[in-house]
Amino acid sequence: MGSKEMTKAERRALYRKRKLEKKRMQFMAVSAIVVMIGLVAVFYVLWDAQRKSVTPNPGVDNNPPPPSTNRIAVIETSMGTIRVELYENKMPRTTRNFINLAESGFYDGLIFHRVIDDFMIQGGGFKPGLVPPDTTPAEIPFEQSDVKHEDGTISMARRGDSKDSASSQFFICDGPQPHLDGEYAAFGKVISGMDVVRAIASVPTHSVGDYDDVPIEDVLIYRITITSP
Structure with missing residues (x-):
């Protein structure tokens, strides 16, 4: 078609x-x-x-709350590392003294010379053999705050009953110690390494002269480094 x-x-x-x-x-x-x-x-x-x-x-x-701006003290010891937040916002004078000593290298090579299980570990005052450090830091006035002596709190040791006699020695609580609140200048708290604190607190001790609770084997503080949060 x-x-x-x-x-x-x-x-x-x-x-x-x-x-x-x-x-x-x-x-x-x-x-x-x-x-x-x-x-x-x-x-x-x-x-x-x-x-x-x-x-x-x-x-x-x-x-x-906003992130903390407090600096961290990294305490390197012969038994491990302890990290402590320093309460610069609450204890400015005490933390400044501790930071200055740490940054000057004062604590390098000192020991924890007094340790008591379930109480505290104390250092910053002697070299091995209970030899005093080469320099004697100045004492600082007592600084009052609401920081409590809880498990892991770091605080300043002192001489006798004088609250204004703290200088370089410090202690870290092994368990809460509320009876120390208001008597000693607590200025920070462990944020990691409490297992190291407990291990140090439980080492065997003996008496050396006038000093009790001295570790039989030295627990060294290799160094204390101050870092940002």
């Missing part, structure tokens, strides 16, 4: 039909996009309203 050529009018009609079909498809695509945007907007509004309506848990601190 022979094919019949399209008339000019038929070609125009076909062109208009295709043009209308194209516009219809474009309209449907735009409509779909608008619907999707609307659904996303509705979902966000509902989610935001639910988030704002959640009641804070009274058992959770919803406004935690």
